[in-house]
Amino acid sequence: MRRVVITGVGPISAIGVGRSDFWRALEEGRSGIGDVDTGDGNESRKAALIRNFNVSDYLETAKTYLDRTSQFTFAAMSLALEDANMDPGDQAVKEAGLSLGTAYGPLSTMHLFFSDYHKKGVRLVKPILFPHAYSNTPISLLAIEYGIGGYHLHQASGWTASSAAVAFAVEAIREGQVHRMFAGGFEAFHPILLQAFDRAGKVARDAGEGECARPYDCRRNGFVLGEGAGIVVLEEEAHARARNATILARVSGFGAAWGPRSREKALRQVAEVWQDGDWVIGHANGSREGDRQEAEALLIWGGGTCRGAVFAPASRMGETLGAAGVFQLIAAVGILLQGRRYPFSVEKPDPACPISIPCDGLDVRRVVTLSSDPGGASVALCLERSEHAVST
Amino acid sequence: MDERIVITGLGAVTPIGLNTEETWRALLRGRPDAFRPLRRFDTRDMAFSVGGEIPNFEPNPDDVALAGPSDRAALLMMSAAREALEQAEWREKGATSGLRLGIILSTNFGSVECAEEWLGGNPAPGTMGSDFDGLSFQRAADFLARRWGAEGPVMNLSLSCASGTAAIAAAASLLKSGQADAILAGGYDALSRFAWIGLSALRTMSRTAVRPFDRRRDGTIFSEGAGALLVERESTARRRDAPVLAVLVGTALNNNAFHLTAPAREGAGTVAVMQQALLQAELAPEQVDHINAHGTGTIPNDLTETQAIQAVFGSHASKIPITSIKGTVGHLMGAAGSVEAIASVLTLRDGRIPPVANLEEPDPACALDYVRGEPRKGRFRTVLSNSAGIGGCNAAVIVSVP
Incomplete structure (x- = not known):
């Protein structure tokens, strides 16, 4: 089977922008969570937002209009290309494919377009907005901007979207449909996301110490919303070596499943058992149910015990929904490549979530990421250290 | 392809038929029966x-018990899926053998209709977060997974009007990867205010009729509906003794990389996607007996698609x-590619090609053998179906007789 390697990562998130900044933020335990205007003027709430972002820093050409998700996607692509040491005009870029995912897509443009109709009537909607309101607008814009005419797939698969997008990219390379893929996902904060999740009782409430996301903690009472985009460069190994690319890690497998035991089934697809020392980058975000189910699945996979370390980035960067999976993946690359240890502590562990936390002295050879949607779908990805990996 | 991927079940809900056979009979009649003044929302x-x-x-x-009464998009999809899974006898011959079912749907607008209040401004205090779920297009796929006990991958794609075809291509990939034994591949979209106002703003619609490849054509007309195909590895179908309707021999997905709304010059992306599908199917162009075109009835699409077919073949x-x-059923948006693939399979089965409705004055610039008047009869062994969508995405599938 063709081997698939990662040769570049481009994260733009509330905790860091670009490979080094993102990994350093995870190492330092930096949090991106801060105050946010909810739009209803009632109270100050928390979210992990990308601040001081200027899309023109990342654009090759000026644009008349871009949704916030499209802006993030352009930034992630620009960062990923630079990280993979590729020029936008390279033939290798044009012959590549694209596979992205999102949960809610260009929500702010959908809202802008439709609220004009509500407030002013159908004759005063802005036609230019509508083509920018499709779930797949950002991936289309990337194809156009960079001339990427190859394999093209877009997931709107909820919180598993970017993990599923990476899985399809890996499969497309394995099948030989394409040698190189840009894969990942995007999500942008919008006040109605917070309002809606709030009404559904999913968002963290202030229990005396401000709203926090506390994965696996017995005091957890919900998640804090995040946003951002991430793109990774995936290549068939021989093609990566032919262009002297820096190999960061190898993707050894993916698994996807649905239902009450979907997490465990997805994990078993990538690795039959949890081997001692494997890291897991989980999706735990501080929600009562989701965290417990994740911990249970990991324990079953580990044959009753935690066999390695578990890390949950949503504690710092918020619940990034459809983009969560690619951020987990980029975090995983950092661990494999540089033996980075992300500090993560559960202050008051929930006995129902008995996971172990990162510790020193692990020689990490394998990292598994697990993304789960509240609707029942799970996708796992497995990364292994490549013998050709070059630590930078 | 290592192992053959086969199609064992079909399901459709369209403005011209509430199931596959009704839709097929109407397509063979070739009359523009789909179009009527919209009643679901006020069009003043x-x-x-x-x-x-x-x-x-x-x-x-x-289905209503699961999805609620107002999620029309999901209900249409669930209805088409039910027909496909029942035809393939999945419950009797698959679920009971412990085979893993996956679901891959694709849509432009998902259940956005349920969330229109959220998009229009401040929702009333009683409006539930669950209505907002309609903006997560994964919802219909989850309903189906619950209804049919899916344990494999359950995903939803969004590739504009190439959606239905893309779902079939993605399903083939996942079957090859071994993630599931069978996959329900579906495309769906409902006519909602959000979609209709937006599509109207694109200025691609006709007020009178969809006239594919006719020189008088002046736009497309959007329709609602859903299409579903059960696809599985041939060994799975054999093992469970399922009726094989067609073999899925090639699929391809790409993007024009040209413009968000305008078609590529001379259909370049469509050329590439058809070539890629032929390559995967290991077929020479001469081996294709029939093409089920995207043929939207817009001036640029029908011209560039004709040019693309000429370039490839x-x-x-x-x-x-x-x-x-x-011309008969309208542009079914996310369901278009699914229903066109279904029509392609039925052409293989019945030896009949449905005529292009409203094609009375062929455009001299679209000078190919577009079927007019009566259904074309013959032995058709291999059919290619094309789709394209806003954003420049293209998809193609090729099906052959078993």
């Missing part, structure tokens, strides 16, 4: 008021009978 002040609304859709009560192009079913 709107530029367009005639569309392909399904007038008499009665959702299954079990060369001198053989004029010998291939071609149809577009959109």
Whole structure:
């Protein structure tokens, strides 16, 4: 089977922008969570937002209009290309494919377009907005901007979207449909996301110490919303070596499943058992149910015990929904490549979530990421250290 | 392809039929029966008021119990999926053998209709977060997974009007990867205010009729509906003794990389996607007996698609009978590719190609063998179906007789 390697990562998130900044933020335990205007003027709430972002820093050409998700996607692509040491005009870029995912897509443009109709009537909607309101607008814009005419797939698969997008990219390379893929996902904060999740009782409430996301903690009472985009460069190994690319890690497998035991089934697809020392980058975000189910699945996979370390980035960067999976993946690359240890502590562990936390002295050879949607779908990805990996 | 991927079940809900056979009979009649004044929402002040609304859709009560009464997009999809899975006898011959079912749907607008209040401004205090779920397009796939006990991958794609075809291509990939034994591949979209106002703003619609490849054509008309195909590895179908309707021999997905709304010059992306599908199917262009075209009835699409077919098939192009079913059923958006793939499978089965409705004055610039008047009869062994969508995405599938 063709081997698939990662040769570049481009994260733009509330905790860091670009490979080094993102990994350093995870190492330092930096949090991106801060105050946010909810739009209803009632109270100050928390979210992990990308601040001081200027899309023109990342654009090759000026644009008349871009949704916030499209802006993030352009930034992630620009960062990923630079990280993979590729020029936008390279033939290798044009012959590549694209596979992205999102949960809610260009929500702010959908809202802008439709609220004009509500407030002013159908004759005063802005036609230019509508083509920018499709779930797949950002991936289309990337194809156009960079001339990427190859394999093209877009997931709107909820919180598993970017993990599923990476899985399809890996499969497309394995099948030989394409040698190189840009894969990942995007999500942008919008006040109605917070309002809606709030009404559904999913968002963290202030229990005396401000709203926090506390994965696996017995005091957890919900998640804090995040946003951002991430793109990774995936290549068939021989093609990566032919262009002297820096190999960061190898993707050894993916698994996807649905239902009450979907997490465990997805994990078993990538690795039959949890081997001692494997890291897991989980999706735990501080929600009562989701965290417990994740911990249970990991324990079953580990044959009753935690066999390695578990890390949950949503504690710092918020619940990034459809983009969560690619951020987990980029975090995983950092661990494999540089033996980075992300500090993560559960202050008051929930006995129902008995996971172990990162510790020193692990020689990490394998990292598994697990993304789960509240609707029942799970996708796992497995990364292994490549013998050709070059630590930078 | 290592192992053959086969199609074992079909399901459709369209403005011209509440199931596959009804839809197929209407397609063979070739009359523009889909179009009527929209009644689902008030079209006063709107530029367009005639569309392909399904007038008499009665959702299954079990589906309503799961999805609620107002999620029309999901209910349409669930109805088409039920037909496909029942035809393939999945419950009797698959679920009971412990085979893993996956679901891959694709849509433009998902259940956005349920969330219109959220998009329009401040929702009333009683509006539930669950209505907002309609903006997560994964919802219909989850309903189906619950209804049919899916344990494999359950995903939803969004590739504009190439959606239905893309779902079939993605399903083939996942079957090859071993993630599931069978996959329900579906495309769906409902006519909602959000979609209709937006599509009207794109200025690609006709007020009168969809006339694919006719020189008088002046736009497409959007319709609602759903299409579903059960695809599985041939060994799975054999093992469970399922009826094989067709073999899925090639699929391809790409993007024009040209413009968000305008078609590529001379159909370059469509050329590449058809070539890629042929390559995967290991077929020479001469081996394609029929093309089910995207044929939207817009001036640029039908011209560039004709040019693309000429580029790929060369001198053989004029010998291939071609149809577009959109003159009859309208542009089914996310369901278009699914229903067109279903029509392609039924052409293999029945030896009949549905005629292009409203094609009376062929455009001299679209000088290929577009089927007019009566259905074309013959032995068709291999059919290619094309789709394209806003954003420049293209998809193609090739099906062959078992």
